[in-house]
Amino acid sequence: MKKVNGTNNKYLKINLNDHSWSVYQISDKDREKYLGGKGLALKIYYDHLKEGLSDIDPLGEENILIFAMGTILSTGAPCSARFEVYAKSPLTGLLFGSSCGGPFGEACKTAGWDGVILTGKSPDPVVLKFNHDSVEFVEAGELWGMNTEELDKALSMSAREASAVIGPAGEAGVLMASIKSGHRFAGRGGLGAVMGSKKVKAIVARGFSHKMEPVHPAGFKKATKKLKKYIHRSEFLKSYRLYGTNAGVRFGIKSGYSPVRNFRDRYHPAVEQTSGEAMAERYTTRSSSCRHCSINCGHKGHYKDGKLHQIPEYETNGMFGSNIENYDTDLIIEWNDLMNSLGMDTISVGGTLAWAMEAAEKGIRKSELEFGKFDNISQIINDIAYLRGEGRELAMGSRWLSEKYGGSDFAIQVKGLEVAAYDPRAAWGQGLSYAVANRGGCHLGSYLVGMEILFPYMKPLSLKGKAEWAIFYEDLFAAMNSLQICQFTGYGILAEYPVPKYIPPVLLRPVVAFFPRLSQLLMNWAGLSQLYTGLTGIKMSQKGILRAGERINKLERWMDFRMNPAGMLDELPGRFLNEKETKFQGKNTVVPLDKLLEEYYLLRRYSAIGEVSESDLRRLDVDL
Ligand code: SF4
Structure with a gap:
């Protein structure tokens, strides 16, 4: 095990055009000014593309996709096993960072890299496998086309390996496609479509060959202890530990921030059925969180099929619950699983479906979608991921749809990104x-x-x-x-x-x-x-x-x-x-x-x- 003082200070830069790679060194000055993670990803993007910012097609080979590890990842600091995925977003047309707490981060960092920069576009679908001193470009073959669950199994990784993968939605260029690592996601902004446009189905890091050592261990230990103490003393965070982010549902009922019927109503008595407290009882939930987390807001629960399923986050719960007038959490769990396996952002898909329901009701766009009707939701989610039928248009998101058909007042998005489940009128x-x-x-x-x-x-x-x-x-x-x-x-x-x-x-x-x-x-x-x-x-x-x-x-x-x-x-x-x-x-x-x-x-x-x-x-x- 190689000991590293502080951080690796180098990124793995992969040129997908010719399947070559090199070391990209991070300067001390940039480390100080931009810290790591999102900040360094931004600076790397700037250094690569500052001359041509206005000409970048998000799904073109000129866009670069950066996986930027947190500075304090794999150090024992609380809630720190996170990394940022960064690129120009195809959904917003703007720079976009999406944070993920999946295991790829720790594997990458302990492989000796503070991040990965993907440039260009592979001629054929590929799986990238790397460790501290080599990169393999493996033909994706029949892995291309698999959903994220099938893919993780097919990759049959060792305990030292972890992946970041896309599903069919990323391959198809769906503007709301996500990237999955373990059971966590870089969900927002369509960065899965950027990975798909580069024909990269999966990146697998083989880590645990490097160990991060604080330069000042006593100071680091003291700060870690202090933050953990703050976390454990917080009554509010206790509610996240018990009920996950769905602890926010009851606050929404009281204050009127619940998204109801495409954010029209702000209240419905049945929202209570989707509360964290109700779900904890119904599914006898247990923690299922990001690695090295001291809060544990993620949960799994026992579903009616006898298996453990991921409990949807507050946002998914709101967008596929009250926002489309559904109060059956079994359905939300099924749709959440489906979108996760297809690799799509549940917030943006939910917001887009709610827009389509209201547009149909107002007669400005024909659709099979209706508030309170759920027998076709699974089908439409699949159709979005595979760009079939009505799904082909819905895959473009609510801003694009409202620009084509009208109805921008009730397209609940800002700069092209569908708004999360808090009504700001509250x-x-x-x-x-x-x-x-x-x-x-x-x-x-x-x-x-x-x-x-x-x-x-x-x-x-x-x-x-x-x-x-x-x-x-x-x-x-x-x-x-x-x-x-x-x-x-x-x-x-x-x-x-x-x-x-x-x-x-x-x-x-x-x-x-x-x-x-x-x-x-x-x-x-x-x-x-x-x-x-x-x-x-x-x-x-x-x-x-x-x-x-x-x-x-x-x-x-x-x-x-x-x-x-x-x-x-x-x-x-x-x-x-x-x-x-x-x-x-x-x-x-x-x-x-x-x-x-x-x-x-x-x-x-x-x-x-x-x-x-x-x-x-x-x-x-x-x-x-
Ligand atoms: S499980 Fe929740 S609290 Fe813990 S790091 Fe992940 S998102 Fe944060």
Whole structure:
């Protein structure tokens, strides 16, 4: 076993055109400025393609696909067995990172590589197998065409090996195709289609020949211990451990963020049947999580066929439950399994089906799909993956469909990415988070619904402080996705936040809203910088972590504007801006996006259309 001080600092670069490979060295300067994971993937993309950003066809050979391992992966740090998949997305036409907690990450990192860069396009379908010093290009043969379950079996990997694979949807170029590793997914943005366009069916890493050793073991151990303590003390994270992300269902019922009938209604009494608590009882669930996780939000449960099945995440549950007026969780489990084996993002497929149901109801597009009718859903999911019949159009996503047929007000997407299962009319900050996220309708950009409803430290229907907190979390999460520590550890950090501990409840919300900077100063995320410094030996402060996050967010946005300016509209679907009346019994509102954006742009130093200036990038030490 070779001991590595800190990180490997090299990527495996594979040229698929001629089946050759080389070593791509990461400089100390880039490691410091971009941290790892998402940040380094972005910088590598920039260094390879900065001259031709406007001419990249996402499914053309010029797009590059990067698998970027987390900096702290395979070190014993909590919730850190994660990696980022990064490329220009065929769904949004913008840069896109998708994080995955599957076993490929650890195998790749312990094979001596901090990541893999795929360039070009293989002439024939191929499986890539690599270890620390060799790469095999194996003809995919009959593996091409297999679903992800069949493929993992056929690859018959040893205990030291792990894979990242695509299913039939990725091969067919479905814009919502995902990449699977173990039972976890890089789900969003259609990156499975990018892998398929390169004719790569699977990448198999043979690892566990290298061991990461912190440069400062004592500091690293201390930071690990601290973060684990935060996680284990958090009452909120206990609910994730017990009920998974579906612990969020009951919050949605109370607050009115549940997606019901293509986000029309915000409430239905039967949503309770899909709660994490109801599913835990019905399926006697148990943990089934990403590797080395201290939270364990993933679950499996006993299904009626007597076997253990993956319990769908909150997002899948919402999109294939209340959003299409289905309250039968058995069906959601079956469809989830099906989409996972075909390799498709459940959020985008669900959002697209709901659009098609409403479009059919309004008579603007013919379809067999109907709210409350489920006998044809499995068939249509298959048809999308294989581009058959109506599935051929649905595979293009809700933005494309609404541009062809009309109905953009109820195409619930931002920048082409279908929105996740939180209705932002219940939490205005979440509306801002969706609108400004570089990757589109992503719930994880700044995830303000956390501060507004899950930890109710801010009034959800208020403007005050929202822009400032959105910026704070966008930068913190960009840095976390670069270290690749799961964003959910952020709840552990939030649980230790001294402001709610020492300020009486009546003053808490005003303090957080009116003094956001001061409140943020009292938050302690130093565990992250201490992990980074302890592992790499590179000095990093708590403030430095946020600055790296800002650099990453802004360089990505600057590149997106060069790549596809028309696609960079920070907007929300008309439904969230204009349709006030819903079936929710609480306060009905729309999102005052213009006001939120005005303050956000000002604080972010963006132009009136949300563009980053070159001088701002220079201020952040970006070398253009
Ligand atoms: S909390 Fe959930 S998503 Fe995060 S690392 Fe653990 S299992 Fe994976």
